[in-house]
Amino acid sequence: MDINLNNQNDKDPNDENRFEKKKKSLLSSSFATALFTLIFAVVSVVSYIPIRNAYFGTTESHAYEYLESDRFLYQHLTGLTRKLQQSMNGTNDGYDDSYVNIKSVQYKMSYAGETKDENTVIKTLDQAFRERSRNDFIPYQEVTSYKEEQAIEIGNGELGEEGIGVRDEGVKEEKREESIEAVVNRNKILTNLSDISELKLQKNKENSLLYLKITFDQNGVPSIESGFGKKSKLENFNINRDVFAERLVYSNLEDLKDYQGLEVEYIIPSDFVEYDDIFTYGMKDSYAISNYAMVILIIGAISVLILMITAFAVPYESQNKASIIRLFNKMFLELKFVVWGLLMLLIAGVFEMVSNYRYYGYGSRLAALIYDADGLFYMIGIPLTFLLYFLIYLSTVYLKYIYHKGLKEGLIDNSFFGKICLYCVRKARNILRRMILRTKNMVNTLMAIDLKEDNQRKLIGIGIMNFLVIVILGSGGFFGFVLAAIYSVLVLRYITDLLEKAKELNIASEQVSAGNFNINLNEDMGILTPLAKNLNNINIGFSLAVDKEIKSQRMKAELISNVSHDLKTPLTSIITYVDLLKNEEIDRDTQREYIGILDKKSQRLKILIEDLFEASKATSGNIELHLEKVDVVALFRQTLGELEEKINGSSLQFKISTPDNKVICNLDGRRTYRVFENIMTNILKYAMENSRVYIDITESIHEVSFTFKNISAYEMNFDANEITERFTRGDESRNTEGSGLGLSIAKSFIELQGGTLEIIIDGDLFKLIVVFPKA
Template identity: 35%
Template sequence: MLDIKLTRYDLGKKKKIYTSLVLLITFILSLIMIYRYHSVDLRVQENKQNPFQNRQFASDLFYTNYYLYYKIYQQEKNQLIRPVDLFLTKKNIQGMINNLDIDYYSSELDSDDIKYNFDESFKELGDFINNSEGKLKYFAINKKTGFKYTNYLFKDDMKTFDDYQSELEKLNNDATKIDKNSEIYKDYINLQKKIKRKFMTYIIIDFDSNGKCDISYSYGLQKEVFDNYFLELDANKKLNEVYNISDVADFSFSNYRVEPIKNMRYVYAIPNSVNTNFYSSHDTVSEYVHRKERSSYKGIEILGRSILAIIVVITLLIPIRTLKLFMGLEKLKKLPLEVFVIALYYLHSSLLSNYVAIMMVRETITGNVLKSLLSNDIPLVVAKQLVNIINIAYWMLSFFSIYLIACLIKMVIKNGITGYLRKRSILLWISRMIIRGISSIFYRFISVDLSLRYNRLFISGFILVFFGTVILLWADVTYTLLWFFLMIVYIMVLLIFTKIVKKEIDNGKKDYEGLLGLTKDIASGNLDQDIMKVDVGIYEEIQRQLFSIQQAYKKSIEEEVKSQKMKSDLISNVSHDLKTPLTSIITYIELLKNTETSENAKKYIDTISRKSERLKILIDDMFEITKAQSGNLKVNIDEVEIVNLMKQSIFEVSDRFSTRGIALKTSFPEEKIILKLDGEKTYRIFENLLVNIAKYSAKYSRAYVDIKNEEERVVITFKNISETEIDYDAQDILERFRRGDKSRNTEGSGLGLSIAKGYVEIQGGELNIHLDGDLFKSEIIFYKNREIISSRKNISKENINSR
């Protein structure tokens, strides 16, 4: 019992120490923030300068001139015109079209595109005036017609100014010569006093008949500086003028070659009495007034955010058992989720937002907080201490709040978000109760006996969305809680409907399997199945697309067959055209052989004879390969004894083996092997393969011919070692006119293997080539059962003569 009391005592002591440590850290962090107030104050004082004395303000005035020029022109003509009609000439537009940089701007560009883009870019020029909320006073007048456009009466000022300027011109612009007692001078001095009294900035800009810009008068702005700004802006505009459009980004007003402003005067002024609130005013004038001061608070704002982020990171790294030592944290954890969310919302809006933090700092360093306390008759000494206490309390509360939030979030994540929601969410508990009631009603509703399940689903979804939308639109939005409650109910109903849809998706899997079957049929080459007769449910659109693919694939195959036929016909026709004159050549060669000729002439005739015979063989081979690959080859099926046919073939080419010193090793079965084949073509197959061995085997090497009699088939294997390096693929060597001897040192057309392959396949067999280093292996497979042959290859009965 005593041990339990001591344990509880130690735990309570640890909690007090940890809680005190957290509060001490937040107190120290608060002092750090308050210590930074002085540097912020110094920064504010440094930035106290004319907010309008900068290039951006000059740029805004420069482009506002064009906007006012357009407005005054439009009102003077009393008609609606497009900005492009005023500022862009047809010549400039045509120049842009003619000089279009197609390397970057790939789409077509016409005059309508240019006009539209120009008008869109021109809209931005009025933003400075239109968003100033009337704080920028302006006066624009056409000096030639006297028509003006203004939001402030500067007319009397202009008369005084013009009289003074006229007087100066008479004196060659020498202000020292003017009569100080004249009415013109006195009026001008009074005008200057009036301007200083009423305005913080005042500027007059004149454009002459040539479009030259000149600042005639300025107050609150350095005339020389703004003259340079305007010259720079005008120069940059001319430099950037669009004649070659290279990107969409080039479509800004500053990049167009526009007509200059002529015979215009502009007056811009900002009154001293203008009301700009540091916190809430965001018009264009207020942005200029407070821009520098607002930037002065960026440093302390970043510091505050950094401290908050560090608190969150460190808190998330601290073990939960340590976090639980903070007194009262366990009780806070038991609060409902909704209370936690509401508290978080109010904390953010009242403590943690940048707006509140900057307000606290600014009102303190400007003395407004102190003035407020003094106005309540609080002594100065006490008021100063209260200011410190208020700031410390604010920052401590901010840091402490973010610490508690991080603690609670980590504990919720550690213990499981789902479990926390089930235990602590009031809305979730209410939702469960509502779901149970709605579920029973909903399931009864969808049990309506309709023929298609998707129709039921569609009707249910339609009713759900329709009535939900009607109720939400009918509800009075002013009653926020009621509308929020209806929205929650609507979301829950949608969730239930989603669950039902999931069940329907499971049923859709069956339709998917049917669709998958169709896809597999197409992939396996079955293009004759009627796809549209198969029921695939919701996948009808995909079914139609598969049908389109099937038709396109069939068409592609037909075109490929047609192409191959054209190639074969071409070879056949060319071969036929060559064969006729070649026959005549061979006939005349035979006649020449029987004629008395010199020894040299006989040699030449023999050479021509050999080459002609070789050409005849090549043409015959071309005929044969064309017939074999087109399926037009006639096959005379008879009983053929394979072993004897092979021995005969070897005997016929034995002299070739002897010439190259190649030893041919054979392995044949003793029994006879009778197959239903075309004897002539089978002999040609064996001959071609044996001749290949004789041509391309290494000299004085061994070659092998094996015949294996298996149950369902006969396998004939030819093996030899290549004389040259094998640097080609097995499939390539079977193509027409492909030879293993790339140097072509041996005779041949490159058709031997291709012809052999065609003859084997037309008889239902297989010819396979295997390469292993320099070992060349060809394998012929003939099937004994004609049914197997027919199932492997669809051989036309018209091309087969059985005996």
């Protein structure tokens, strides 16, 4: 045989191929799981728009509802008017760029009745607002020389508007700047329109959803005119002039004088919803937060429910093929919480970032993101939804993993905290168990105290006496000190005597350990008296043990002798008749006779060996019982029926007394039948011919007893207990058929089923009593 020793450690290529295939299978299963979750997430996010539009309608209807709302009319429109007025008059109540870059609302503000010529200053609100903020509200100087000269003349007058002298140069300069600003403001128009001609304004109004003209009189009281474009569908529009005025000046109507002479026109274009500023944001915020966000939550909840049902529906064996699922299942529970926490932080961080992004100077971007559902919505929504769904799917499969592996292996063993708790519980349980055991032993010790015993009475007396002495000494003062000294002397003397007696016991125990059992101790040793008595009784106990061992050895020798005789007798016959059959000269009838004898002897040998094995198993308890509820009286009658031929063939007369009712016991029917069969066979073998056999079955509350009585045909010169030993027979000559194992097997079967077997010998009377507990 050619063996290549150099390659015996090489890996099997088939194993490598199987490993690669398994690895690819795990990876493909993981990819399929991730792809399924991704597709599910995409469908969930994409379904948002059609579901939202089907339930809440289009953005055009939203625009009409918003333009009729108080939020538009009395919050945002008054805010824009306020900012325009402040820019026109060169005042400002704080930095706020909310109304910068307004496109969804076209506005034009100027002083009513003023003649605008080529020197008119036209600015947008954001230009005026940002210049005043940058220049710390320095008035505009961008006017023609004519207007500037006019302002200088006003500023150089001897008296101001209130008759105040302005001879001081500093006051003259300040008055001059205020006059310049007044001239500039009177010739300024704030608008976000590139063309403010009447023709263009009229065209814009015709194509608008809504247009308003607000004129403030010399007291600042507004009058409002409204109109609609040709394609407008506004039906319930109504603006309250008084509410508008109150909201404009925060209910302080005295501030309306700042608006005197102003005229403002507002035009809401037909493409209002396409712009992004504070006005359209107000509309989007009204719908996105209260309505659209709820749609997203409902879609998410339904999707999660479907995802979890799918995860539970797919067989666990298929799911467990994915490496990502295996990894997640084996991951510690705390790490799973960390993964969930990181995902929640990621989602919260994204929402925080979007919410904190100032949306055209007002509010956050989140409402607009939900309302518009543009590309950014899908760029954020699909990855976050995929991660959330994927983690939910893994967590659902982990619940199935716990179900398959069990709570301990699937949950507790997969957790740092669980292992620590399990360890602590086990330690606490062991400590508690030891405490309970010690307490139980202490209680048992106290309960076992027998006051009839002299030594135990002395121990109890000593304990009580010590307690009383301690109480007296503790409360006796100087007298107690004297008593304590006396008591210490007495205790020392008592301990000295006790040590002397213990020394004698120690010497006696050394003699016993050396093999000298002939010791004689004084048994009057106080609390050590039981030990002295036990040492004195060792000699008697040793003698009994020696006698028992001698008897055991004798029984073993007899057992070997009996086994040898019972096995040798049929085997010798078989060998003899086999040798006779080898003689070819014997006739056919003789051969048949010899063969019959061989068959009989071999059957006896077979039965002997089977009984030997049965007795061995029964005695060692290595036998399986099939206990069931059995009518033991009916079983005994069945045994008699099976042995009817042998009973009728004998000369014995059987007198049987049985109860009429059923007697139920929890027994193995086959083994109990063997017990009755062995007992009856023993009676048929060893009972005296032409004698009577009495069998009585009596029932009590808890048990049933079978009593068998017969006259022995042989002299019973042996102990009653010996008859149940193996290979012990009533026929000492051992000429009768049988193995001598019948009663031994019966006794073992009875005791294994909780019963008892008792044999009583009175002269030639053989009495056997079997007792079984009732079910």
